[in-house]
Amino acid sequence: ETGVTQTPRHLVMGMTNKKSLKCEQHLGHNAMYWYKQSAKKPLELMFVYSLEERVENNSVPSRFSPECPNSSHLFLHLHTLQPEDSALYLCASSQDPTGFYGYTFGSGTRLTVV
């Protein structure tokens, strides 16, 4: 366990489905992140939350909707996804939004859109 727990580990969904990814951190960190990792592509930052406030949205399509109800929990709501959205979705947390002391990543959710 890394201190950052992601569920589910694997998810297969149709293009018309609605699903949510969950992330929980037990480290007392103040910032949380969603990253997308596709094959042969660099890590793509999607969203940043600092103290439950969204501070960055990297031009992510509206079919991805984040939610941060408190500093320990982060969700990524998914609806009407496309096959190209299939990827590993990683949640990370850090002590502060600069990430100066490093990021702790969760194990990720492997998403397949069919």
Add this chain to the structure above:
Amino acid sequence: GQQVMQIPQYQHVQEGEDFTTYCNSSTTLSNIQWYKQRPGGHPVFLIQLVKSGEVKKQKRLTFQFGEAKKNSSLHITATQTTDVGTYFCAGPGYGNKLVFGAGTILRVKS
């Protein structure tokens, strides 16, 4: 925007050989971090370098930060099969968010 470039993209070595990956930034960095992602796993923080010219060691891994704080390297001595994975460097970018390099994939042949 600020970019972090890593080379090589991919390296396949014989077990026991050395391995080095290089990271170059378009701007001066306040710090640089290295992560390792095993196949099927997630990135794990390895180390942070802060000072110009800093060198840190973790067993067979040697991390170096350039004098100008724009480049860094990770050197593995006598690779083992447990070293396989993707090694990422990351540095602060716009808004102080970490910018990750594309990673170097290391494969070790036993």
